[in-house]
C-alpha cells in the first residue's frame with residue numbers, strides 16, 4: 001500500500017522526517033537564527049502533525065516532506081506570527097486627525113525626546129536643583145501656564161480622564177449644571193452623562209437641545225450645585241433656531257454665586273487658527289480669559305501632541321484635583337511627558353508652527369503641493385489598479401477630524417477611482433479597497449458615491465516615492 005502511494009508521488013506517515021533530523025537540516029538554519037529554537041520546534045511540531053494527519057487520511061505529495069519545503073512553511077508561519085500588529089499605514093481618508101488611525105503625528109523633536117526617555121534614565125520625578133523628589137507635572141506645567149494664561153496645570157492620560165477627574169474632584173455627590181445642547185457623545189463611548197455618573201456627580205440638565213438661556217442656568221443653581229459646566233459640541237453642530245450662553249456669561253453667572261465655571265474644550269487649540277487660514281476655534285487662552293476657572297482638552301487633537309488630557313485653570317482647583325486619588329490612577333507615563341514637552345515648546349515660536357508641528361503642516365498643506373502630487377500619482381494608481389478601473393485626479397474636501405470644527409472642510413486634492421466595467425461597482429470597489437489595505441504599508445481610503453477616494457493631503461512629499469513604489473506592479 002505504501003509502495004503504491006509512493007509510486008504515485010504520495011508519502012506515507014512513516015516517511016515523515018523526524019523533528020531532530022529537521023532541526024539539524026541546513027534549510028532550517030535561517031528560521032532558527034531568526035526565531036530561536038523554542039518557536040521553531042513548536043512550529044515544526046505543528047507542521048509535522050498536520051502532515052501526519054494528511055498522510056493517514058490518504059497521502060501527502062512527497063515533495064512536501066523535503067526539509068526545504070518544511071522550512072519554507074515553518075518560516076512563513078513564524079514570520080507571519082512575528083509581524084507587528086500595530087503597523088504604519090497611509091492615511092488617505094481625508095480626515096487628518098483620525099481617531100482610528102492614531103490621531104496626531106508627532107514632530108521630530110518629540111520623537112527624539114521619546115527615544116531619549118525610553119533608553120536612558122530621566123528626571124521624571126526628581127528635582128535636579130535640590131536633589132529631592134520632584135513632581136512629574138513640573139516638567140510641563142510652566143509651559144502650559146505660559147501658553148494658556150492659566151495659573152496652574154496638570155496632565156492625565158486623555159481628555160476623557162481629565163473630565164472624569166475634574167468632576168470627581170470638584171463635584172462628587174453634588175450637582176453639575178450643563179445645557180441639554182451640550183450633552184454630547186464623542187466617538188468611542190464617551191458620553192457626558194455617563195462620565196458624570198461614574199464621577200459621582202449629578203447632572204442637572206438645563207435648556208433644550210437647540211436653545212439654552214442664561215436664566216436656565218440661573219434657575220438651576222441650588223445649595224447642592226458644584227459648578228456650571230460647558231462642553232464643546234465637537235463632532236456635531238446645532239444650527240438654525242439656536243441659542244447658547246457663551247463662556248463669559250456662564251462664568252459671570254457662576255461667579256456671582258461663588259461657583260466655578262468649567263469648560264471641556266475637546267480639541268482645545270493653543271493658537272488662533274485663522275492666522276493659518278483655518279476656521280475659527282476658541283483657544284484655551286481665550287476660554288480662560290473669558291472667565292473659565294478650569295478648562296480640559298486633548299493632547300492629540302488640534303494640539304498635535306501625544307494622547308493626553310490637559311487641565312488648566314485656577315491654582316486652588318488644580319491643587320484639589322492633584323490631591324484626588326484618581327489623579328494617581330490616571331497619571332501619564334514618561335513617554336507622554338517626553339512627547340508633550342517639545343510639542344508645547346514649538347508653540348513658543350508660532351511663526352514656525354505651520355512648518356514644524358506635523359498636524360498643522362498637514363492641515364495647512366497648500367493645494368499647489370497636493371494637486372500636482374495627485375496628477376503624478378494618477379498614472380501610478382491607474383496602472384496598479386488595472387484596466388477595470390478609471391482613476392482621476394480630482395478636487396475634494398478634507399476634514400480636520402476628532403471633533404474639531406465639524407462643519408468646515410478643507411479644500412484638497414486626490415484620486416477618485418471608479419469601476420470602469422458594466423454592472424454594479426460596489427463589489428469591485430470593495431475588492432480594490434481590500435487590495436490597497438493588504439499592501440505592506442496599507443493604504444486607507446474611503447468609499448462613497450460609487451468611488452474609492454484617496455485624499456492626498458496627508459501623503460507628504462517625502463513619503464511619495466515609497467508610496468508609489470508599493471504600486472509599481474499591478475495589484476494582484
Ligand SMILES: *Cc1c(COP(=O)(O)O)cnc(C)c1O
Pocket residue numbers: 158159160161163186190231232233234235264265266267297298299308309402403
Ligand atoms: C475628544 C473629546 C473628548 C475626549 O477626549 P480624549 O482625549 O479622546 O479622551 C472629551 N470631550 C470633548 C468635547 C471632546 O471633543
